[in-house]
């Protein structure tokens with residue numbers, strides 16, 4: 078049975094995943110119009126980082142990287158029902174451990190290193206963590222990870238340096254979902 082699409086929004090921390098996915102979901106809800114109950118058919122936002130914390134889908138705290146140690150099996154188990162049902166916008170800074178079948182579109186957000194540096198410093202990350210993430214962005218680690226994990230034609234890199242670019246990215250994602258829904262009658 079056809080289902081609503083699942084969209085993964087990935088990228089190095091600070092590239093704009095949270096902001097973009099929240100806005101994209103809001104636009105999709107508006108697009109669906111009144112009279113439809115969003116929660117009944119999904120269009121749910123899953124911030125994997127928040128789920129890891131709230132649902133304790135980890136195996137402890139990594140003090141060096143100041144992050145929870147992800148338990149990938151627990152994360153996938155927790156997400157399975159929602160993702161199988163479809164209609165999710167998922168936000169996470171890694172993407173190689175999700176089942177490939179879950180996603181219909183994988184957006185990789187990218188930012189220039191100076192822009193990213195400032196965003197991460199503003200966030201209060203320690204210098205080593207800022208450097209590590211900027212290096213990760215320069216090496217395009219997330220884009221490569223996405224291309225290694227999903228079909229080439231569903232992986233879309235988008236630049237997210239400015240508010241205008243973010244708005245254009247949100248519009249593109251929203252339009253993509255609308256086209257998918259028309260094509261699949263969902």
Ligand code: DAT
Nearest residue numbers: 090091092093094095096237238239240243
């Ligand atoms: P992420 O979820 O990838 O870590 P975020 O959505 O929290 O990133 O964004 C980090 C900060 O940068 C936040 O203050 C919003 C800002 N930001 C993100 N994308 C932007 C863009 N395209 N233009 C301007 N500011 C942006």
